Amino acid sequence: MSRYIHVKVLRQQDPHSAERWETFSVEHEPGMNVTTVLQRIAAAPVTVEHESSTPVAFDACCLEEVCGACSMVINGRVRQACSALIDNLCADGRDTIELRPMTKFPVVRDLVVNRRRMFDALKRVKAWVQVDDYFDRGPGPRVFPKEQDEAYPLSRCMTCGCCVEACPQYHDDSPFIGAAAISQAILFNAHPTGRSAADERMEVLAGKGGIADCGNSQNCVKVCPKKIPLTDSLAKAGRDATVYKLRKWFGR
Amino acid sequence: MAKQNVVVVGGGLAGLAATMKLAEMGVHVDLISMVPVKRSHSVCAQGGINAVNDVTRQEGDNEWKHFDDSVYGGDFLAHQPPIKEMCDWGPRIIDLLDRIGVPFNRSPEGFRDQRRFGGTLYKRTAFAGATTGQQLIYALDEQARRWESEGMVSKYEYWEFLGPVLDDAGVCRGVIAQDMFSMEMRAFPADAVVLATGGNGLIFGRSTMSMICTGGAAGRAFRAGVKYANGEFMQVHPTAIPGTDKLRLMSESARGEGGRVWVPRKPQDERDPMSIPKEERYYFLEERYPKYGNLVPRDIATREIFEVCVKGGLSVEQNNLCVYLDVTELPPAQQKKLDGILEIYETFQGVDPRKTPMKIFPAVHYTMGGLWADYERDANHGGLNLGSPRNHQTNVPGIFAIGEADYQYHGANRLGANSLLSCIFSGLIVAPSIAAYMGGRKGSKDAPSTLFDGAVGVHKQQYEKLIRNDGTENPYKIHIELGDTMTRNVTVVRYNKAISETLGKIDDLMQRYQRVGLSDKSNWTNQNLSFTRALGDMLLMAKVIAQGALQRDECRGAHYKPDFEIPGPKAENPADLRREAETWCDGFQKNLDKWLKTTVATYDGKGGTGFDGKGGFKIEYEAVDTSMIPPRPRTYGLKGAEIIEEVWKERIAKAKRGPGAEKREAVGAG
Numbered sequence: 026m027s028r029y030i031h032v033k034v035l036r037q038q039d040p041h042s043a044e045r046w047e048t049f050s051v052e053h054e055p056g057m058n059v060t061t062v063l064q065r066i067a068a069a070p071v072t073v074e075h076e077s078s079t080p081v082a083f084d085a086c087c088l089e090e091v092c093g094a095c096s097m098v099i100n101g102r103v104r105q106a107c108s109a110l111i112d113n114l115c116a117d118g119r120d121t122i123e124l125r126p127m128t129k130f131p132v133v134r135d136l137v138v139n140r141r142r143m144f145d146a147l148k149r150v151k152a153w154v155q156v157d158d159y160f161d162r163g164p165g166p167r168v169f170p171k172e173q174d175e176a177y178p179l180s181r182c183m184t185c186g187c188c189v190e191a192c193p194q195y196h197d198d199s200p201f202i203g204a205a206a207i208s209q210a211i212l213f214n215a216h217p218t219g220r221s222a223a224d225e226r227m228e229v230l231a232g233k234g235g236i237a238d239c240g241n242s243q244n245c246v247k248v249c250p251k252k253i254p255l256t257d258s259l260a261k262a263g264r265d266a267t268v269y270k271l272r273k274w275f276g277r
Numbered sequence: 278m279a280k281q282n283v284v285v286v287g288g289g290l291a292g293l294a295a296t297m298k299l300a301e302m303g304v305h306v307d308l309i310s311m312v313p314v315k316r317s318h319s320v321c322a323q324g325g326i327n328a329v330n331d332v333t334r335q336e337g338d339n340e341w342k343h344f345d346d347s348v349y350g351g352d353f354l355a356h357q358p359p360i361k362e363m364c365d366w367g368p369r370i371i372d373l374l375d376r377i378g379v380p381f382n383r384s385p386e387g388f389r390d391q392r393r394f395g396g397t398l399y400k401r402t403a404f405a406g407a408t409t410g411q412q413l414i415y416a417l418d419e420q421a422r423r424w425e426s427e428g429m430v431s432k433y434e435y436w437e438f439l440g441p442v443l444d445d446a447g448v449c450r451g452v453i454a455q456d457m458f459s460m461e462m463r464a465f466p467a468d469a470v471v472l473a474t475g476g477n478g479l480i481f482g483r484s485t486m487s488m489i490c491t492g493g494a495a496g497r498a499f500r501a502g503v504k505y506a507n508g509e510f511m512q513v514h515p516t517a518i519p520g521t522d523k524l525r526l527m528s529e530s531a532r533g534e535g536g537r538v539w540v541p542r543k544p545q546d547e548r549d550p551m552s553i554p555k556e557e558r559y560y561f562l563e564e565r566y567p568k569y570g571n572l573v574p575r576d577i578a579t580r581e582i583f584e585v586c587v588k589g590g591l592s593v594e595q596n597n598l599c600v601y602l603d604v605t606e607l608p609p610a611q612q613k614k615l616d617g618i619l620e621i622y623e624t625f626q627g628v629d630p631r632k633t634p635m636k637i638f639p640a641v642h643y644t645m646g647g648l649w650a651d652y653e654r655d656a657n658h659g660g661l662n663l664g665s666p667r668n669h670q671t672n673v674p675g676i677f678a679i680g681e682a683d684y685q686y687h688g689a690n691r692l693g694a695n696s697l698l699s700c701i702f703s704g705l706i707v708a709p710s711i712a713a714y715m716g717g718r719k720g721s722k723d724a725p726s727t728l729f730d731g732a733v734g735v736h737k738q739q740y741e742k743l744i745r746n747d748g749t750e751n752p753y754k755i756h757i758e759l760g761d762t763m764t765r766n767v768t769v770v771r772y773n774k775a776i777s778e779t780l781g782k783i784d785d786l787m788q789r790y791q792r793v794g795l796s797d798k799s800n801w802t803n804q805n806l807s808f809t810r811a812l813g814d815m816l817l818m819a820k821v822i823a824q825g826a827l828q829r830d831e832c833r834g835a836h837y838k839p840d841f842e843i844p845g846p847k848a849e850n851p852a853d854l855r856r857e858a859e860t861w862c863d864g865f866q867k868n869l870d871k872w873l874k875t876t877v878a879t880y881d882g883k884g885g886t887g888f889d890g891k892g893g894f895k896i897e898y899e900a901v902d903t904s905m906i907p908p909r910p911r912t913y914g915l916k917g918a919e920i921i922e923e924v925w926k927e928r929i930a931k932a933k934r935g936p937g938a939e940k941r942e943a944v945g946a947g
Contacts, residue, residue, distance in 0.1 A: 038799070038801065039801045039802070054521050055521070056520060056521050056625070057521055057522075058522060058625075060522055061521055061522040064522065064753070067753060067804075067805065067808075068751060068753035068754065069751075070796050070797075077796070078796075079796055079797035079799070079805065080796060080797055080804060080805045082802050082804050083804075085488055086312055086316045086317075086318070086487045086488055086489055087316070087318065087320055087321050087487045087488075088487065088488065088522055088523040088525070089321065089523065089525045089526075089621050089625070090621070090624065091320045091321060091408060091411050091617075092312075092315075092316040092317075092320045092321075092487065093315070093316060094312060094313075094316045107522075108624050108625070110625070110627075133458050133802055134458075134801060134802035135802075137458075137802060139458075140313075144313065144315075144422075147419075147422060148422055148425070148426045151423070151426075152419055152422070153377075153378075153419035153420060153422060153423045154376070154377050154378040154416075154419070155423065156376050156377055156420075158301060159297065159298055159301055159373055159705070161369045161372065161373070162372070162376065163372055164371075164372045164375050164376070164389075165372070165375035165376040165377075165378075167386075167387035167388070168380075168381075168383050168387055169383060169385075169387045170382075170383045170384070170385060170387075172383075173380050173381070173382060173383045176380045177380040177405065177406060177412075180378075180380050180405075180412060180415060181408065181411065181412075183315075183316075183320075183411075184313075184315060213378070216378050218376065218378070219378060
């Protein structure tokens with residue numbers, strides 16, 4: 026006999042409309058994930074009350090947890106929808122899953138949110154290596170495997186937003202730039218060329234919305250789908266900010 | 278002086294490389310993308326990027342050998358000057374990526390580490406774990422963000438390209454795009470337009486590609502008059518994880534680091550694979566291709582896996598075709614270099630591939646064909662003349678195509694780790710090409726606003742027609758049926774009868790598409806509409822792919838038609854074997870004369886959306902530039918095919934000595 030999964034979705038037609046819940050029933054398939062469920066709903070958008078509805082709007086792209094697009098709140102926990110397998114979500118005999126948009130960003134429609142604030146934060150912390158030009162100037166600096174081992178995990182950040190969704194300090198009324206951007210600042214400050222702009226990044230980290238706003242709840246590191254050692258970056262940012270402020274105080 | 282403005286459509290590796298180079302040259306860029314550019318499909322590239330390096334150089338490697346590997350890998354179908362130039366640039370491009378902060382893996386002394394990839398005998402591939410594409414696009418995304426903060430780049434993310442705007446003279450003056458949130462449409466005037474819109478794997482339903490890879494943008498350019506070349510050449514990657522929504526890539530780097538492909542010799546052996554003794558395992562790639570082993574090019578590995586499962590009946594599972602890809606023997610340090618991809622397997626299959634061999638099967642992966650783009654050969658060195666506005670310009674003046682969206686560099690089969698190189702290379706060199714093109718023009722500002730208003734009006738009408746269409750056909754079901762027929766009949770093994778059936782099926786689907794009904798008729802973030810619109814383009818481009826495949830009666834790279842395969846020599850007796858090889862080489866030469874040609878499709882309607890029933894095109898053929906490396910049989914040291922190589926080499930040597938050489942030799946010998 027076929028098995029059906031009940032999918033409760035918190036929907037919102039546009040930023041000005043009210044939220045509403047809708048429940049769909051989707052036939053179970055082996056290996057199915059939440060993005061597949063949403064695709065099945067799109068193909069036949071009829072609610073459990075047999076009312077015609079519309080496809081649920083959602084963001085998704087690579088479907089293998091490297092692009093960061095499909096973050097949403099699934100059964101109360103923020104994560105990537107593509108790697109959320111139904112068999113794991115319903116392992117304990119449950120047959121209902123609940124989908125909500127992330128709460129820290131403006132809802133565009135249904136599960137689609139606008140994460141622009143995260144990308145703006147990357148601009149603020151100058152998350153790039155400021156090279157002179159793109160002409161041929163030979164290789165970059167020599168890097169030992171130990172340094173690469175430290176840089177690579179930080180460099181896997183997808184700007185997916187899970188860390189800031191889980192963060193109590195990140196909300197509409199707070200200027201906090203969040204763990205993702207702080208961790209990127211730490212990444213580029215450690216790069217042999219990137220660190221030439223270290224002071225400019227520290228100015229942001231030591232300023233309003235910077236590291237001082239971190240409440241050390243450590244939620245970010247728990248929800249990061251790429252297991253980035255965010256709390257290490259935050260701790261380093263705290264120490265570096267202190268040193269930077271002292272240095273500035275003494276005018277050097 | 279008015280600032281020059283270029284529209285770049287697509288923010289993957291190619292689009293971002295073009296954007297940052299144009300910005301550096303002082304040209305403002307409007308960067309249009311359906312997704313935040315950081316989420317482009319380039320993130321899915323895993324294994325690495327190829328270039329000759331200091332170590333391989335000392336082992337006898339050089340740029341020419343990389344060039345030769347790429348040409349041979351592509352079965353000679355690609356024009357040679359662009360490939361030569363790309364391989365010459367390889368080392369410089371890796372250096373640039375290194376400078377802008379890509380965390381390449383390192384040797385203990387701090388140099389960049391390299392791994393071996395398919396279709397070469399050298400370790401040319403630089404890599405960042407097994408997420409190299411992600412790391413590369415992040416570095417380029419960061420550079421684009423830097424230019425954005427300096428005002429040289431304006432990003433339009435969540436904007437969808439609807440089509441170019443051409444003036445009365447047929448010159449491109451900008452594009453029309455639509456905000457995917459508000460559904461607002463507007464014109465983006467431009468002095469030149471770059472299409473860096475990637476591949477079209479979604480035409481095959483499930484593939485290794487991302488949800489945005491519909492090829493819709495290329496289809497829209499095609500309808501506007503841009504030619505489309507070598508559509509029938511699609512790469513099917515040998516190793517992917519079967520899935521219900523997507524076939525997730527399992528990188529060639531797994532084999533580059535020493536992973537081995539095998540099946541139990543006993544069909545559907547039910548034992549735990551780890552308990553099957555070595556002698557009861559069939560390492561078919563290693564046995565059949567002793568020289569390249571598991572690292573034969575992708576088209577060959579794919580066919581071998583397909584054959585061993587379908588013809589050989591040796592699939593690991595009865596109802597679910599698959600073979601083992603085994604990295605369990607690798608030492609932990611080497612497994613660690615593959616963490617990025619092993620994690621994907623573990624996440625989606627729930628099995629630790631470090632301890633149990635992975636089950637994999639081929640999947641549609643890369644679009645070798647694409648928008649037709651020109652180049653100018655440098656008479657001195659055979660590569661490209663880099664100051665020429667022809668490089669990467671399509672047949673429509675002012676439209677340039679780069680990256681996976683164009684058809685250059687990979688011919689009939691792309692080598693692993695050459696795509697990241699071709700994307701970045703084409704993005705970097707299109708910038709001076711555009712500058713040269715714009716140098717001789719007045720600029721977009723003089724284009725009349727009526728031209729853009731008119732174009733917006735046409736797209737608005739098409740939008741209204743689609744959204745209001747009163748039909749019952751479900752676009753998602755049409756897409757599934759399209760994917761099924763394309764995957765079944767137009768992928769690894771192709772028969773004309775089956776391809777004809779698919780063409781008939783596509784015609785049916787196009788008819789049904791006219792009666793499509795949207796379940797969402799709202800004017801806000803309407804993904805239903807966006808998908809259905811792209812479906813119209815997928816149907817048209819599917820037809821271009823299938824028609825090209827039907828007409829090309831030969832085997833070349835990824836395009837394999839058993840009915841037109843020249844049977845290999847099999848005789849036991851050396852004299853007979855030789856005679857058979859001679860016949861084989863005759864057939865090979867005849868086939869080259871007939872089919873070593875670029876397929877070029879030209880749309881013969883004007884405009885259209887696929888929704889109005891228009892969709893005719895004609896196919897013509899163009900000569901391929903093989904000026905530097907003459908075509909040769911592509912055996913990759915297959916056991917039993919040595920005689921073919923021997924006979925062919927003799928023929929080439931004889932041809933080099935000139936006509937009448939045989940006679941002179943006979944006299945000399947006497």
